[in-house]
Amino acid sequence: MHHFCGRICNRLFSIRTVLLAAAIGALLFAASSKPLRAETDCLSCHSDQTMQDAAGHSIGVDGKKFASSLHGSLTCGQCHTTITDYPHPDQVTPVKCETCHADQAAGLAGSVHSVKAEHPCTSCHGDAHSIFPKDDPRSAVYPLNVPTTCGTCHGNDALAKKHGLPNIYPMYIDSIHGFALSKEGLLVAANCQSCHGSHNILSHTNPASATYKANIPKTCGTCHAGITADYSNGVHGKAVAAGNMHAPVCSDCHTAHAILQPTESEFRMQSTPICGSCHTDKLSTYRDTFHSQLGSLGGYVETARCWDCHGAHEILPASDPRSPVAPANLVKTCGRCHAGANASFVQYQPHANARNRKLNPALYFIRLFMNLLLAGTLTFFVIHTILWLIRSRYDQIKKRSAEGKNNA
Amino acid sequence: MPDLEQAAIGSNEQSHAPDHSVARFFTRFTRAQRYLHAVLFTTFLGLAATGLPMRFSESFWARKFASAVGGFGAIIFFHKLCAVVLTVAFLIHLKDIFQRGIVNREKGVFWGSNSMVGNWKDVKDLFCHMRWFLGLGPKPKFGRFAYWEKFDYWAVFWGMIVIGFSGYAMWFAPFFARFLPGWALNAVLVIHSEEGLLAILFIFSIHFVNTHLRPDSFPMDMVIFTGVESEEEFKKKRPEEFAKLEAQGKLQSRIGQEPATWLINFSRVAGTIAIAIGLILLALTLSAYFRE
Numbered sequence: 001m002h003h004f005c006g007r008i009c010n011r012l013f014s015i016r017t018v019l020l021a022a023a024i025g026a027l028l029f030a031a032s033s034k035p036l037r038a039e040t041d042c043l044s045c046h047s048d049q050t051m052q053d054a055a056g057h058s059i060g061v062d063g064k065k066f067a068s069s070l071h072g073s074l075t076c077g078q079c080h081t082t083i084t085d086y087p088h089p090d091q092v093t094p095v096k097c098e099t100c101h102a103d104q105a106a107g108l109a110g111s112v113h114s115v116k117a118e119h120p121c122t123s124c125h126g127d128a129h130s131i132f133p134k135d136d137p138r139s140a141v142y143p144l145n146v147p148t149t150c151g152t153c154h155g156n157d158a159l160a161k162k163h164g165l166p167n168i169y170p171m172y173i174d175s176i177h178g179f180a181l182s183k184e185g186l187l188v189a190a191n192c193q194s195c196h197g198s199h200n201i202l203s204h205t206n207p208a209s210a211t212y213k214a215n216i217p218k219t220c221g222t223c224h225a226g227i228t229a230d231y232s233n234g235v236h237g238k239a240v241a242a243g244n245m246h247a248p249v250c251s252d253c254h255t256a257h258a259i260l261q262p263t264e265s266e267f268r269m270q271s272t273p274i275c276g277s278c279h280t281d282k283l284s285t286y287r288d289t290f291h292s293q294l295g296s297l298g299g300y301v302e303t304a305r306c307w308d309c310h311g312a313h314e315i316l317p318a319s320d321p322r323s324p325v326a327p328a329n330l331v332k333t334c335g336r337c338h339a340g341a342n343a344s345f346v347q348y349q350p351h352a353n354a355r356n357r358k359l360n361p362a363l364y365f366i367r368l369f370m371n372l373l374l375a376g377t378l379t380f381f382v383i384h385t386i387l388w389l390i391r392s393r394y395d396q397i398k399k400r401s402a403e404g405k406n407n408a
Numbered sequence: 409m410p411d412l413e414q415a416a417i418g419s420n421e422q423s424h425a426p427d428h429s430v431a432r433f434f435t436r437f438t439r440a441q442r443y444l445h446a447v448l449f450t451t452f453l454g455l456a457a458t459g460l461p462m463r464f465s466e467s468f469w470a471r472k473f474a475s476a477v478g479g480f481g482a483i484i485f486f487h488k489l490c491a492v493v494l495t496v497a498f499l500i501h502l503k504d505i506f507q508r509g510i511v512n513r514e515k516g517v518f519w520g521s522n523s524m525v526g527n528w529k530d531v532k533d534l535f536c537h538m539r540w541f542l543g544l545g546p547k548p549k550f551g552r553f554a555y556w557e558k559f560d561y562w563a564v565f566w567g568m569i570v571i572g573f574s575g576y577a578m579w580f581a582p583f584f585a586r587f588l589p590g591w592a593l594n595a596v597l598v599i600h601s602e603e604g605l606l607a608i609l610f611i612f613s614i615h616f617v618n619t620h621l622r623p624d625s626f627p628m629d630m631v632i633f634t635g636v637e638s639e640e641e642f643k644k645k646r647p648e649e650f651a652k653l654e655a656q657g658k659l660q661s662r663i664g665q666e667p668a669t670w671l672i673n674f675s676r677v678a679g680t681i682a683i684a685i686g687l688i689l690l691a692l693t694l695s696a697y698f699r700e
Contacts, residue, residue, distance in 0.1 A: 296465035340582035347590015370602035387541035
């Protein structure tokens with residue numbers, strides 16, 4: 001207490017302020033006997049949590065919390081450089097974080113969040129007086145807190161609409177990454193900044209962006225190194241590496257934010273149309289097969305999807321002897337589901353086109369015969385039955401009229 | 409000829425004021441045949457209800473139905489279950505025919521007026537029947553089994569073999585692949601689904617109307633449930649058979665019991681449910697078929 005009073009006596013204060021400060025100081029002392037590391041003379045006023053400036057912004061500071069924060073060793077004047085006296089000057093310059101954090105500020109200035117008024121440092125790092133290191137669970141940018149922090153804006157429908165962006169947060173939080181992070185508390189689970197970076201976030205249309213299409217395999221490969229190696233050996237990876245941007249990268253099949261566990265039925269149900277969005281001819285012939293007919297029904301969904309036969313990441317053409325759909329490997333590939341598959345069994349065509357006479361003549365004529373049988377039988381009997389109905393009804397009405405009955 | 413006199417009296421009375429106290433009932437189907445039909449239509453409804461969602465798996469109702477019953481695992485299980493029961497019923501029927509026609513050398517199983525095998529009269533009846541539809545001739549006098557009934561029978565017979573064989577070929581594909589070429593495995597699905605579709609469309613529209621819903625039988629022909637029909641119905645629907653039995657003096661041998669009220673009520677409920685399910689499935693099939 002003597003320390004507190006001694007410092008105060010050096011400055012000019014009105015009686016009222018002194019009394020107020022003394023009262024607050026006494027309260028603080030009563031709450032904790034530890035000495036305050038922050039400048040207690042500022043806190044003598046600003047510890048009032050209800051304090052506001054002329055514009056209505058809170059200018060109260062929790063001295064205790066600040067003292068334990070990352071910047072707790074700094075004095076107020078080191079950031080609030082223009083406030084040196086009391087009464088304070090009329091014009092106060094905003095705090096310049098870039099004075100110390102020049103690299104981060106430069107990154108931010110070139111990023112999608114460059115409009116400073118809309119994206120002050122505090123919008124992500126939280127209250128300036130309670131910033132904690134990013135490995136501290138209290139930090140707004142602690143891995144497990146990042147999605148919530150970004151979600152403040154990117155989980156807001158109105159803001160998403162204003163900027164023409166999708167509302168990302170709900171998609172992410174229900175994804176396999178979001179689940180690992182929010183439910184399992186996995187620090188290694190990808191959070192927003194794992195893929196997008198933090199200060200230097202660039203639009204996915206910018207070739208320098210980690211989320212630019214050509215860079216996505218590398219970005220995902222930061223964690224999924226093994227899968228990325230497989231992918232790079234496959235036809236899709238090779239095509240993307242060769243500059244063919246029609247070929248899919250990770251996010252084209254798995255989506256960017258709503259990533260699902262691939263072995264679960266929800267992903268198995270949606271994976272086929274994803275492949276089919278490019279391979280339309282293969283999708284339509286697949287749709288004709290029993291694999292698709294059963295698989296579309298959902299529930300227990302272990303019927304073959306595209307990647308059950310073709311592989312998922314290291315997709316190779318049938319002409320490659322390493323491919324699971326290479327003729328020599330078919331007995332093994334089909335045999336994974338069909339116990340007892342033999343050389344004749346694998347002659348089955350999973351993409352046969354019964355509508356194509358040149359490709360599948362036998363199937364074409366069988367289908368034609370069955371369709372003619374169906375159409376012929378039904379046409380004859382529909383005519384037969386309609387005529388019969390008309391005639392029977394006619395007789396019935398005539399008979400009842402003769403008997404003087406109602407014809408209803 | 410007491411039969412003849414009694415029949416004539418009954419006929420006159422019934423045509424104006426049906427009198428159940430003197431009405432006679434004649435057996436048309438044996439108990440085994442009625443059970444066969446019951447097993448057939450129950451399993452057929454089951455096969456249709458589970459087969460259609462697979463055939464039209466992209467339609468709006470297929471996935472809803474599948475998830476309601478427990479996914480495709482449940483659908484295929486019930487489909488196979490119904491298939492096995494129907495196969496057993498079909499094999500029992502084949503054994504019965506073999507027993508009657510080959511072992512016991514019973515006459516008229518494979519030919520004649522009581523046989524299901526088609527003959528020249530059926531061709532004539534078809535022609536005359538169509539002529540009668542257009543008002544160009546008299547109504548033909550049908551025998552024990554009319555041509556459309558024989559068609560129904562052989563359509564099911566052919567369907568059993570074709571759908572059954574193609575179905576088992578898919579079920580046990582690796583086994584069938586030992587003696588079938590690879591492309592046959594593609595063909596069996598086309599055959600199974602097209603023939604199944606034909607069976608469904610035929611039974612739920614043509615068979616329903618021809619046998620149950622047409623004015624003469626509306627709302628349903630109870631004879632397949634009760635096994636017997638009234639003398640009036642017998643004479644009206646199968647005059648040739650009635651006349652033949654009368655002439656041979658065999659009418660008495662076909663006299664049956666008047667069906668019990670519970671049996672009639674039970675049959676009405678079961679038959680109405682079956683027809684209702686069939687008509688719903690028909691509507692869903694047509695909606696999916698024309699949307700494809």
